[in-house]
Amino acid sequence: MTAHSLAGKASQNDKRQRILAAAETVFAENGFFYAKVSQIAKQAGVADGTIYLYFKSKDDLLISLFEVRMKQVCTAMNETIAKDKECADKLRSFIRTHLALVNDHPSLAEVLTVELRQSSKFMKEHSNPQFAEYLKILATIIADGQSKGEFDPTVPAPLAARGIFGMVDELALAWLLGEEQKFDIVRAAEWVGSLILKGLTKTKPTS
Numbered sequence: 001m002t003a004h005s006l007a008g009k010a011s012q013n014d015k016r017q018r019i020l021a022a023a024e025t026v027f028a029e030n031g032f033f034y035a036k037v038s039q040i041a042k043q044a045g046v047a048d049g050t051i052y053l054y055f056k057s058k059d060d061l062l063i064s065l066f067e068v069r070m071k072q073v074c075t076a077m078n079e080t081i082a083k084d085k086e087c088a089d090k091l092r093s094f095i096r097t098h099l100a101l102v103n104d105h106p107s108l109a110e111v112l113t114v115e116l117r118q119s120s121k122f123m124k125e126h127s128n129p130q131f132a133e134y135l136k137i138l139a140t141i142i143a144d145g146q147s148k149g150e151f152d153p154t155v156p157a158p159l160a161a162r163g164i165f166g167m168v169d170e171l172a173l174a175w176l177l178g179e180e181q182k183f184d185i186v187r188a189a190e191w192v193g194s195l196i197l198k199g200l201t202k203t204k205p206t207s
Contacts, residue, residue, distance in 0.1 A: 016054050018044045020065050028107035032062060032115040059119050066116055069108055070130035073101065077137050087145030092193040094138060095168055099189040102172045113172050135161045152199075167192055 022043035026035045037058055041048045055061040080097045081090040102109040139161035145151035171192065175185045 015044075015046065015050070019046065019051060019054060019061070020068055023061050023065050024069075024108055024111055027062065027065075027115045028110045032058075032111075032118040037061075062111075062116065062119050066112060066128075067130050069112060070134060073098075074130060074133050074137060076101070077134070081137070081141065087141055087148060087150050088197055090141045091138075091145070091164075091197065092190070094141060095164070095193050095196070096186075096189040098168050099171065099185050099192075102175060103185050106176065109172055110176050113169065113176055135165065138164060164196055167196070 019040065023035075023040045026039045026043055030036075030039065035058070037051050038048050040061070041051050044051075051061070055064060077094060077097055080093050084090045084093050102113070135158070139157040142151060142155075142160050143157040146153040146155075146157065168189075171185065171188055175182055
C-alpha cells in the first residue's frame with residue numbers, strides 16, 4: 001500500500017468521523033425524527049450528497065453512530081474494570097462508568113438512550129453486535145463472581161446482566177428527560193451498585 005493510498009484512506013476516515021460527530025450533535029439537538037441529512041452535512045462541513053457516499057440512509061447513519069460509540073464505551077468499560085480485583089468492585093465500576101458517561105456526555109447519551117428508539121430499522125432489524133459485547137462484559141463479571149462464590153449462582157448471568165442494564169438505562173433516561181433540577185446521577189451509581197450487590201451477594205447459611 002502506497003503512502004498516497006494511506007493518506008487517502010486517512011482522509012476518508014476523518015471525513016466519516018466528522019459526519020458521525022455532526023450526526024451526534026444534530027440528532028441530540030433536533031431528535032432523530034426531525035433531523036435532516038442536510039443539517040448533518042452542514043454541521044460536518046460537507047455537501048449533502050457526501051453523506052450518502054458513507055451511509056445509505058439516516059437510519060444507517062444512526063446505527064453506524066451507535067456501533068462506533070458503543071465500541072468506545074466497551075473499550076472504556078474493559079479498561080476500567082481491569083483495575084479491580086474483586087467482582088463486586090468490577091460491578092460497581094461498570095455501573096459508575098456507565099452513569100458517569102451519561103453525565104459527562106449528555107448529547108451522546110441522548111442519542112444512544114432516547115433517539116435510537118425512534119428508528120424502526122434499528123429496533124426491528126439491527127443485530128446490535130456492540131450492545132451484545134456490552135452485555136457480555138457485564139455477564140462475565142457476574143459469572144466470575146458466581147464461580148468464586150461472591151454472587152448467588154442461581155441467577156443466570158445473562159439475565160442478571162440485562163436486568164442491571166435495565167436499571168442503569170432507566171436512570172439515564174430519567175436523568176436525560178428530567179427537568180432542569182436533575183438528580184445526582186453520579187452519586188446514584190453508588191446507590192444502584194449497593195442495591196444490586198445486596199441482591200446478588202450470596203447469603204451465608206444460618207446455623
